[in-house]
Amino acid sequence: MPARAADLTIGASAFPLSADPHFYNGIGDRNLSLHLFSRLVEQKGDMSLTPGLATSWKLVSDTEWEFTLREGVRWSDGRPLTPEDVAFSISRSANIPNSPLGYAPFTRDIARVEVAGPNSIRIVTRQPSPILPVNLSAISIVAKHVVEGAESSDFDGGRAAVGTGPYRVTRFAKNERVEMERNPQWWGERAEWDRVSFRFIANEGARSAALLSGDVDMIDSPSRNDLPRLRQDPRFRVTSTPGNRSILLLPSFLEESSPQAADNDGKPLATNPLRDLRVRQALSHAIDRKALAERVLEGTAQAAGQFMWPGAYSYTPDISMPEHDQVRARALLAEAGFPNGFRLTISAFADRPDFRTVAQAIAQMWTRVGVRTQVDAIPASSYLSRGARHEFAMPFFSWGISTGEAGYALTNMFTTMDARTGRGPANWGAYSNPTLDALIDRAQSTMDDSVREQLLIQGQKIVAEDVAGIPLYQLVNFWASRAGITYEPRQDQRTVATGARSTP
Template identity: 50%
Template sequence: MKTILHGAVALMLAAMPALAQRLTIGVSAAPTSVDPHFHNGTSTQTLSYNLFDTLFLLTPEVSVAPGLALSWRPIAETVWEIKLRPNVRWTDGRPFTADDVAFTVQRAPNVPNTTGGYGGAVRPITRVEVVDALTIRFHTNGPAPNLAVDMSGLAIVSRRAGEGATTEDYNTGRAAIGTGAYRLVRYSTNEQTELVRNEDWWGPRPDWDSAIIKYLPNAAARTAALLSGTVDLIDTPSPNDLPRLQSDPRFAVHSRQGMRLIYLAPNQAAEVAPFVTDHEGRPLPRNPLRDQRVRQALSIAINRAGLADRVMQNTATPNGQWMPSFSPAYNPDVPVPAFDPERARRLLAEAGYPQGFRITVHVSATSRPTDSIAAQAIGQMWTRIGVQTQVEAVPFAAYAARAANLEYAVSMFGWASQTHAGYALVNLFNTYSRERLTGAFNRSGYSNPALDALTDRALTTLDDGQRDGMLRQAVAMAMEDVGIIPLYQMTNFWASRRGVTYGATGYDYTRITQARISR
């Protein structure tokens, strides 16, 4: 356990009046780092977006609004001009300028040892032009109509604090200088983070003078902490606990349809798949997951409606793609795969596995309370078609690193889409390339040059109708290949004690500013 105290801020916290309002939150997963560019995932974002701001703000309805950027416009096919918000200061007192944005764009794709960073967000940018302190231009390698949406998740960091700084410097607090609604007081790895309100924040004044984010990976422990009054607000309550919390007047449940798809990533890169053997435990001479028929068999052997109804208890909706059905980017021609175990057996036999094989599915032990349960249910479904399945849950920090290295046969992840299908195409489906900044979250090793080319054409097409049509075509191509095995779309839930409300959002990270004191 590592505890970091940011000295000057600690003194401010100690000097707070006794009646100061403090919010205590219990969340399901600890961040992999305080460094906002180290891992593009919910656990890190819950911390990052309270300390740092983005140029473009993702609203609770998952649309894009001004953040540190007040306005943006294309001044040429390959140039975006952004006007920055004036009178913004970093928590060390220095002014925020366009030079900090230029530094952020340079840093984001170059963080060492990242388990899935933000290179895809800045992928189109070839040059950053600082026009003046509050004006910046992004020169792109072609038209980039979705640039603002794609950059809405990229936290802006200070050049002075971040230049030469390592991820560990952010963890110690030395580089954790932001412009966000809160500032860092103390970070205790895997235990909790303490924050204090940034009185100079440019946004509306939050209700809370300070906040503590406690990391409680066990869903029952989170609910118990809420019931006992140890915390004021929790994320991702277990579906088992929702009826009790909804019926108890001492608590409130806040929900909204989410953007996050839960999916399986079958390893298609390895010649000999890890964690795949015959029924006697001997490694197979070739990787069955490289065969499209095997991936199709595994997909249609899953009863998604049963998962949504029984495992998720109607807190999720089956899906056959990564865009939710309420999104305008959803492709209605890509249905939820029909549950068909008999056809699954035939496909396995056609692929040369009439007796099936053994496989292990790996999941994060600390991301969502339902992942391990859902994986166990899927394992039973696969076992019935001859694919004898074990499930292993791994703490997230180790899990994320090993999955990034394609060390698993099948892993389970979530992906929250934005307003178009292209960001997932770049990060989840395009061939991994550090040079092209593609495939940062490609945990299946999937590679289809035709899809890569279609993605590039779509994302540089200015005509909205043509671009949407190409993206729908790309969705169909990736799903026909079974690049991933989509499962279901989550509904986002938070629960709070009486006296605290939470503005539920389509994204599933937790912002302190969304929590309010009931008036």
């Protein structure tokens, strides 16, 4: 039965691991937190910044930022927002036990947060931090009076899920659905929908079927096979925009050889072949990226040779897309001592059919140049934790660049992993380059935008020359809805009820 006009039901491709907005920096968790919580600085769909709980911010010195808090904001339980809530949230966000991918990279520059007055805070950084407002747009502010001493599971049960967002949670059924209702304490523009339900439907075909049957009002990431039909059917609307999410492979740089990289008889190799630059170059040249984007994904992606997109700050025009060249790939493999290739396993999300399909296509391309490749599809629940432990020789990886600049990707995926400082939490390949580390540190503390951009470009060139990752494509974001609803497409891939409007 179609939902009433006051209700909105969304079929979502990604489900949150927790209602705790600090537990996991994943797309499903971010989608949910945008409904329940607010941030000092908010990021719009085009990735520009706008005031949130802070109405203004200014640089007091190279290492001090002052934020003026919005007056009159109340939590969903009626208590007023305080500067102490903000200080508590920033500290908590970097220290969540058992987080598979947390928020420490966004706050690692912060030395301390000071309460500067009844409606202001001062953030002191360890070094100049030019993109601190951008980083803070990722940190949800939680209520100290209910969250202090609580665990992430207390959010799932609703006790700690007290927020200042447009909605409040009424039911959280993990891996199934989240039910929300309008938050009467919300400080912003009144939300259109009385109630919002997120149903988590991992299979893209099932999502499209749910929309076609009227079980949901809107879906994200509709099946590419269904897009032509949805576009032509007057009962539905499709919106899209180029996205900020890059898909790449992260080859292992561990010294010891993995069972996932073996000789042609299946026996372990003496050393890890992926540490050889020529092998990584060969695998990159063996991939036909345009075929992946245009044929395998049927135009729902844009082929890429880097993780930034044209027109973005710190995009690097000098990095060209590696040419698809099987002859060169075979020559490089022979030069590296593998004239007959070897065996390799690509690890991929089992929960994303498009990722599995692309991984299978790449496996065939590599097999054609002598690297006999198979795909191991693994559920997300174990894939994330295993990847963080460097258990994969060649993981298939998806990364949304939420800050809109290369420093975010470089710091998370390619700087040397260090849990103490929050470096490299997504460095699944265990890549380590002291020169790159120093350059990124310098870039992240350079206040001059043009100088910092050049440093970030240099960092990307190092990554490209080392083939520290193998970029494949950037996703195009799609949403489909029934004809009575329009959705404002977002480059950041977020699916939010506040972006959906009812129309005649």
